[in-house]
Amino acid sequence: LLDALNSRKSYSVRIVGDNTQVEAVSNVSAVHSGSQDAIALIAAADLVTTAVGPQILEKIAGTIAQGLVKRHEDGNTRPLNIIACENMVRGTSQLKQHVLKLLPEAHQEWVVEHVGFVDSAVDRIVPPSEAG
Numbered sequence: 522l523l524d525a526l527n528s529r530k531s532y533s534v535r536i537v538g539d540n541t542q543v544e545a546v547s548n549v550s551a552v553h554s555g556s557q558d559a560i561a562l563i564a565a566a567d568l569v570t571t572a573v574g575p576q577i578l579e580k581i582a583g584t585i586a587q588g589l590v591k592r593h594e595d596g597n598t599r600p601l602n603i604i605a606c607e608n609m610v611r612g613t614s615q616l617k618q619h620v621l622k623l624l625p626e627a628h629q630e631w632v633v634e635h636v637g638f639v640d641s642a643v644d645r646i647v648p649p650s651e652a653g
Contacts, residue, residue, distance in 0.1 A: 523551045554581045563588025564595055568602055571616070575609040582619035589624065593631045602637040613640045 526532060531547040552558040554573070563569055563585060573581060585603065592601065605612035617638035624632060 523553060526551045554584050556584075559584050560588045560591055564591035564597060566601060567599060568604070570603075571605045571607065573607070575607050575612060575615075578605060578607065578612065578616045579619045582616060583623050585616070586620045586623040589620070589632050589636060590628050593628050593635075598635055600637065601635065602639050604639045604641050606641055606643060608643040610642050611640050612642065613638045 527550055530549060531545050532549065534544045534546060536542040536544060552562060569585070569588075571578065571581065603613060603616065605616045609615075620638075621629060621632070
């Protein structure tokens with residue numbers, strides 16, 4: 522899936538309702554959550570989002586923590602917001618707790634001061650269907 526997304530650099534979103542629409546989302550890329558590339562991207566990013574499923578948030582927290590440590594060590598003080606776009610309530614708050622548990626103590630205060638963990642919930646996911 523990651524290879525296909527990186528090859529196409531886009532994906533389609535089907536918007537359902539009275540009139541079905543297909544919108545292209547372009548200029549995208551993907552990396553494996555456990556890779557050094559992911560850590561480097563987190564260290565440099567302005568926005569990090571997830572869409573992995575609620576039960577996976579704890580599993581990706583280590584990579585996010587490593588990226589935040591690198592960000593701090595690199596002296597990157599630009600604002601960073603992290604949003605867990607999951608079908609759950611307060612998913613980002615849960616992700617934050619997982620990340621903070623894994624962060625070395627020397628980086629905890631810096632992360633609290635420089636990183637926003639913004640809660641968001643996916644209300645529902647509607648399977649694609651034709652309008653009619």
